[in-house]
Amino acid sequence: MSKDVELGTVSTDVPARLDRLPWARFHWMVVVGLGSVWILDGLEVTMVGNVAARMTEEGSGIDMTAGQIGMAGAIYVLGACVGAIVFGQLTDRFGRRKLFLITLILYLVATVATAFSFSAWYFFLVRFLTGAGIGGEYAAVNSAIDELIPARVRGRIDLIINGSYWLGAAGGAATTLFFLNTDILPKMIGWRLAFAVGMLLAIFVFVVRKNVPESPRWLFIHGRQDEAERVVGEIENGIEAETAQTLPAPDKTITVRQRKTISFVEIMRVAFKLYPKRAVLCLVLFVGQAFLYNGITFNLGTLFNGFYGVAATTVPIFIILWSLSNFAGPVILGRFFDTIGRKPMISFSYIGSAVVAVVLAGVFNADIGGEWLFLLILVVCFFLASSGASAAYLTVSEIFPMETRALAIAFFYAIGTAAGGIVGPLLFGGMIESGDRSLVAMAFCIGAGVMALGGVAELIFGVKAEGADLEAIARPLTAEDADEETEETAEAGERDADQSRRQKLRPGPGSAGVYAPWPSVSSRDVPPEVSGNEVQGIIDYVRDMQPVSETELHRAIGARRWGPGRFHSAVREAIRQGHIRRSRRGRLETTDRESEA
Structure with missing residues (x-):
């Protein structure tokens, strides 16, 4: 790294002080204020999927075809990928807090604008901006969460937060049952008001998020040691007052060379030259979960309606049940990622879901048991898969150096989502459109194979990160050994x-x-x-x-x-x-x- 950005050398125990903290109101504020981004994303994706049919109807107030709705979904994913890369780099350069407020404001404005859509081109534009806000949120928020949550519970908290996407998905499906009821609201008004749910939730999140401080880890790396000390001191004082106990002294220090900026080239060099096996692991994990999830999510309604004859008005109920099972996975299994360990649990969730997906393919192809047996096996499959998908984000945010954390999340999210998130829906959609059960079953098997590859990659390249300090898992680029x-x-x-x-x-x-x-x-x-x-x-x-x-x-x-x-x-x-x-x-x-x- 060039000398012109170096500020000086500092020895600090800030990471150890944060990791020794007992769970308190401060941590709940972090979880609510930052983790809610996943609920917003689940709400957005499910909302558009459920109102899509209404927007193609005459009298909806917007003239769109089914093909244009599908294009809007792809544009949303593209926006999320671009937003992750752009805002990810800015997050590592200008700080977590500044960017997670900016990206939330962008999401809020774009969501409000969506409700006023009047043509296809305008809808494409606001969906791209909405996706950019969400993609940027992933980079800023996940890095901040990992840097503020104590190491001993980081795994389960990350999984539950990432799994909360499915609370948003269930909420999106449930709210559209009301907003799309033409006995309550006119066609051209109901789908517009549905987007107000995301707007109201975003306003609440913004109010809470304003109280979340900047990451002290980011502060001391960027030459703001005094501010890092002040932030940690305020957190400690609040927790001591809340618990009426004196915190134990931290037992570790780290010495770093403080920097204002670290180049994009340096960050990429670290990911692919210093940690090539970790880079491969993250790519495989992200592509696997994006392929299976996006392939199923965008086509689940069509599966129930086209192959099992479930009425379109009833499909949201099946989606709600499926979404809740996805949330239950990280909640129930999350603690084992901190106790049994990352490597065995991630590989189990990926390979386990792959095995169940093969069973699902067999049941679907043989047309056994009807829609309820299909839903039951689907629930078991994604109960496991959701823990693995959430763990993919956890893995990326843990195993790369602090200075690259936000951009690493952004990069692997963007590449994995662009690859698996586009190919998956196209493959599943084409095979579902054929009406041939054997082809759809083959799509399930392909999805199972991709997930299984993720589990194998974890067995080979996985990192033992449970309970470990972030600085011990991946030493900061600016860290110095105080040699003699x-x-x-x-x-x-x-x-x-x-x-x-x-x-x-x-x-x-x-x-x-x-x-x-x-x-x-x-x-x-x-x-x-x-x-x-x-x-x-x-x-x-x-x-x-x-x-x-x-x-x-x-x-x-x-x-x-x-x-x-x-x-x-x-x-x-x-x-x-x-x-x-x-x-x-x-x-x-x-x-x-x-x-x-």
Whole structure:
């Protein structure tokens, strides 16, 4: 990486502090505020699928053919792929929070505009913009979620959030039963009002999302260490107040070279040269789930109506039941991805769903049991497949370095969706249109084969990521090992810069140390993980240097030698005792009481 974007080197325990947090209201806010993007996507896809027939009818207020409706679906997918790539790169460059607000606003505006569609070209345009907003959401939101959720529960939370797509799908099917009822609403009004559901949900999400902070991991990588410390400190203070317990000291630190930007070329080099096996794994997982899911989703209504004679007005009920089974999979199986492990569970969900899909093909081809047996086997198949599909997003967001996370999600989502998401519906649609059960059964078998390949790829290339720190799974590109030579050079520079002031504070009791602390803080008054010498040293240096950032203080006081987590524990203890405080800008200063003393 070029030197012109380098800001400096910082040692931080921010990741360890976030991963040790107990589950609290803050995490629920993250889940609701960010995870709801999947509900919006499920709502959008299902909504258009259900109102499509109405939009082709005379008196609907828009003149569209069935072919144009299919084209609109492809344009929505194209928009999602483009949005993922464009906004994914911007997310890694400008931050998670800024982009997940921008992409939500884009979705909101485009959804409102959809309700006012008057011609095919206008509908294509707003569907492309809606898809772009959703695609951008995937990149910004999934990266932020993984960076804010503790490692020990990251797997199950990710799967449940990604699986919530099917709550949106069920909701979309249910709401259209009301909005398309011509006894309640006119033809040209009902389908338009259906899009208002997405608009109202997006407004609620925006209100909640405004309170979600920027990812501290992204902040310290991009030279905003003080802000990262302030954000984590506010989260910790809120959780301590909520639980009435003192958080344990973090036990790990990481040293990184801070950067303003990292080039797109560098990010691609990392994915395909540094981690080629992981890149292959992600491509196979995404193509497999996109092929099976898009092939079935866009054609399920036709299957029930054309081969089992289910009335068009009743089809949404079958879709609701199927959608709920898809959500149940990640909810019930999600915790096993954190306990049994990623590799066995992902391979089981992919290969297991492939086996059931072959059974489904046999039952369908033999025309056994009617629509209810077909639905039952379909439910079992996608109960497993939905966990695997959700795990594909989890895998990409975990196994690549922090600086590339959002763009990696965007890239593999776009490639996988473009490949499997376009080929799948075309293959299934063509075979369903033939009216030949054996051809449709063959399509199911092909889908099963693609899913099975994903399971095999996981067995060969899968990464053991359950409960692990993100920085341990894939070391940040900017991370530095503090080798002996680097450490000696840095310490020599610190000694020269501080020679006119005093010797560096060393950890431990102050009675025999090179630094004699003020006697006002006794080691008996502070937690066992820090000493009175360390706390008083913090107070003393802040008094002389205020206002000072934690990064500057860490360097000035020589806290590199203290050991993992001790510096930040001492800072928090000094704040707790009322000797120092954080200013509004996140810098440390002494309190009025301490200044007067």
